[in-house]
Amino acid sequence: MREKIVVKAMNLTKKYKQVVALNQVDITVKKGDIYGLVGNNGAGKTTFLKMLTGQIQPTDGQLNLLDAQSETEMNHVRRKIGAIIETPSFYPNLSIEKNLEYYRIQRGIPGKKAVTKALEEVGLLEVKKRKYSALSLGMKQRLGLALALMGEPEVLILDEPINGLDPSGIIEIRNLLLKLNREKYITILISSHILMELENVASHYGFLDKGKIKEEISAEKLKEKCTNYLELKVTDAEKYAALLELKLNCKDYKVLSGNCIQIMNVKDREENLSDYSALAIKNDIGLLSMDMRKIDLENYYMNLISGIREER
Numbered sequence: 001m002r003e004k005i006v007v008k009a010m011n012l013t014k015k016y017k018q019v020v021a022l023n024q025v026d027i028t029v030k031k032g033d034i035y036g037l038v039g040n041n042g043a044g045k046t047t048f049l050k051m052l053t054g055q056i057q058p059t060d061g062q063l064n065l066l067d068a069q070s071e072t073e074m075n076h077v078r079r080k081i082g083a084i085i086e087t088p089s090f091y092p093n094l095s096i097e098k099n100l101e102y103y104r105i106q107r108g109i110p111g112k113k114a115v116t117k118a119l120e121e122v123g124l125l126e127v128k129k130r131k132y133s134a135l136s137l138g139m140k141q142r143l144g145l146a147l148a149l150m151g152e153p154e155v156l157i158l159d160e161p162i163n164g165l166d167p168s169g170i171i172e173i174r175n176l177l178l179k180l181n182r183e184k185y186i187t188i189l190i191s192s193h194i195l196m197e198l199e200n201v202a203s204h205y206g207f208l209d210k211g212k213i214k215e216e217i218s219a220e221k222l223k224e225k226c227t228n229y230l231e232l233k234v235t236d237a238e239k240y241a242a243l244l245e246l247k248l249n250c251k252d253y254k255v256l257s258g259n260c261i262q263i264m265n266v267k268d269r270e271e272n273l274s275d276y277s278a279l280a281i282k283n284d285i286g287l288l289s290m291d292m293r294k295i296d297l298e299n300y301y302m303n304l305i306s307g308i309r310e311e312r
């Protein structure tokens with residue numbers, strides 16, 4: 001069975017006068033994905049998300065949303081989208097419940113139960129009488145989510161919902177999103193400038209840099225790419241690299257400055273590691289250091305956007 005595509009952007013471009021915020025971007029989000037849109041400040045994340053919600057229009061390119069293509073069709077299907085793009089403004093002196101009730105009426109969502117249901121989903125029902133001003137940042141974010149969930153959306157669009165949260169707040173939001181995705185099969189698009197924050201939640205990633213998509217990759221594939229590597233400092237890296245190919249038939253390596261060599265996909269086993277040290281010793285190359293390392297997500301991302309691997 002073909003997977004249903006929820007968002008398809010093709011050659012999507014947005015210019016604000018001289019600024020090209022999005023430059024011929026292709027993005028595909030399938031039903032049930034938790035799609036992490038990752039990029040530095042100014043990469044174009046909010047611009048993309050605002051185009052999905054119809055707050056701004058593309059300068060060029062095509063955007064399809066839940067099978068809708070024309071702007072009229074899209075405005076219709078946007079009812080199935082819940083979004084938090086800018087922090088929603090809540091009344092500080094009103095309770096959680098009253099704040100949501102205000103928005104329910106304003107948005108014409110039928111039935112008071114919608115408020116109770118949304119609060120239950122985000123785990124705020126028990127504190128529904130608490131004033132907005134007395135909430136922690138994590139609770140405020142959950143209230144924002146409750147607001148986005150009130151219309152029973154098929155798709156959730158969240159712009160940096162984890163920004164500013166402490167580690168326990170991040171875990172709270174992460175678990176909540178996983179639950180909504182698993183139990184209600186809600187497709188989620190979530191942006192962040194910190195890749196690590198999306199680890200363990202995103203099923204797919206889109207890496208955005210200066211308005212361009214650098215890569216779209218599944219979390220599974222990304223995990224495979226974040227492999228172990230062996231880093232050696234030797235007295236003659238060129239000679240060692242030649243021997244590596246000749247004697248160990250190894251081609252997956254990089255020579256860096258400072259006579260440093262990184263050999264990718266090395267298994268962390270002693271008998272394996274001794275081959276690499278013996279290669280230097282037997283061929284009169286001084287072995288100054290040898291460490292097993294791992295490419296972590298942040299490392300991978302930095303490499304992708306700058307073309308240079310950042311060393312830890």
Ligand SMILES: Nc1ncnc2c1ncn2[C@@H]1O[C@H](COP(=O)(O)OP(=O)(O)OP(=O)(O)O)[C@@H](O)[C@H]1O
Nearest residue numbers: 016019021039040041042043044045046047048193
């Ligand atoms: N209304 C606007 N007018 C002019 N330029 C804009 C406008 N909105 C965004 N930009 C510019 O477009 C580029 C992309 O901005 P955008 O807000 O989409 O990035 P972002 O990845 O969401 O960044 P951040 O993480 O800082 O929110 C930036 O250079 C920004 O200054």
